[in-house]
Amino acid sequence: xxxxxxxxxxxxxxxxxxxxxxxxxxxxxxxxxxxxxxxxxxxxxxxxxxxxxxxxxxxxxxxxxxxxxxxxxxxxxxxxxxxxxxxxxxxxxxxxxxxxxxxxxxxxxxxxxxxxxxxxxxxxxxxxxxxxxxxxxxxxxxxxxxxxxxxxxxxxxxxxxxxxxxxxxxxxxxxxxxxxxxxxxxxxxxxxxxxxxxxxxxxxxxxxxxxxxxxxxxxxxxxxxxxxxxxxxxxxxxxx
Numbered sequence: 001x002x003x004x005x006x007x008x009x010x011x012x013x014x015x016x017x018x019x020x021x022x023x024x025x026x027x028x029x030x031x032x033x034x035x036x037x038x039x040x041x042x043x044x045x046x047x048x049x050x051x052x053x054x055x056x057x058x059x060x061x062x063x064x065x066x067x068x069x070x071x072x073x074x075x076x077x078x079x080x081x082x083x084x085x086x087x088x089x090x091x092x093x094x095x096x097x098x099x100x101x102x103x104x105x106x107x108x109x110x111x112x113x114x115x116x117x118x119x120x121x122x123x124x125x126x127x128x129x130x131x132x133x134x135x136x137x138x139x140x141x142x143x144x145x146x147x148x149x150x151x152x153x154x155x156x157x158x159x160x161x162x163x164x165x166x167x168x169x170x171x172x173x174x175x176x177x178x179x180x181x182x183x184x185x186x187x188x189x190x191x192x193x194x195x196x197x198x199x200x201x202x203x204x205x206x207x208x209x210x211x212x213x214x215x216x217x218x219x220x221x222x223x224x225x226x227x228x229x230x231x232x233x234x235x236x237x238x239x240x
Contacts, residue, residue: 002064004029004160004192005050010059012049018057019045020216027160030190032182034203034224036238037213043196044086046213047164050194051083052076063160077106080159086168086196090145090152092137096129099137099148103155115155122151125181143174150178154185160192161185167199175199179206200238204228212237 003026010023019042027033035043048054050061052073061068063079071079091099100122104115123130126147132140140148146166153161163182167175183206185191197203204210207224212233220233227233234240 006062008060010056012056025211027192029192031208032186032193033209034207035196035211036200041213042216044164047162077156082153082156082158082161084149084153084163086164090137090148095134095136097133100152100155103152118155118157122154126151143170162194164196165198
């Protein structure tokens with residue numbers, strides 16, 4: 001089976017300071033892969049490099065036959081790749097409806113009907129947002145903003161969704177809802193998910209596979225259930 005994403009010998013960093021050192025992994029279609037590790041391990045840098053916000057210094061990132069390293073950030077959405085960064089990224093001066101509509105801008109005016117349909121699907125997934133569609137971003141709770149950020153990404157109808165710390169600062173009940181949604185989308189639509197998450201247990205409980213980073217290198221990878229049961233690994237790299 002052709003992988004949804006294949007990363008080979010990926011190196012990246014900031015202002016000449018290396019952070020990632022030779023990252024290799026594959027994402028299989030319709031799976032959830034959790035990226036785990038302590039603060040400073042390189043998790044956010046990895047997502048920023050994969051999404052094109054940070055250019056790699058070496059290596060390749062293939063989605064099918066396309067090497068994403070050569071694809072501009074704005075064109076990756078049309079290839080089915082969406083990124084929800086840490087901090088949620090909601091535009092606070094816009095309403096919920098306006099934020100969601102941003103997710104379909106890449107379709108242009110000819111795709112307005114598809115965007116409208118996708119927004120209706122998001123309201124069905126996140127029922128609280130349907131009651132808040134005229135409310136501005138700054139009026140939303142943390143959980144509502146996270147739902148909106150994920151919803152905006154889903155309006156693009158991606159085949160692969162990358163999320164950076166979606167549970168950060170959220171109540172456990174909201175985190176559980178978001179994790180359940182990701183699992184449902186994987187099962188129902190075949191969405192491929194790459195999930196950076198501080199809540200290791202929650203992430204591994206819904207993930208198919210896990211990747212553990214330490215100081216910019218992959219130190220462990222495998223089925224999520226095996227990583228969850230590896231007490232020595234958890235103690236050394238995951239803090240529990």
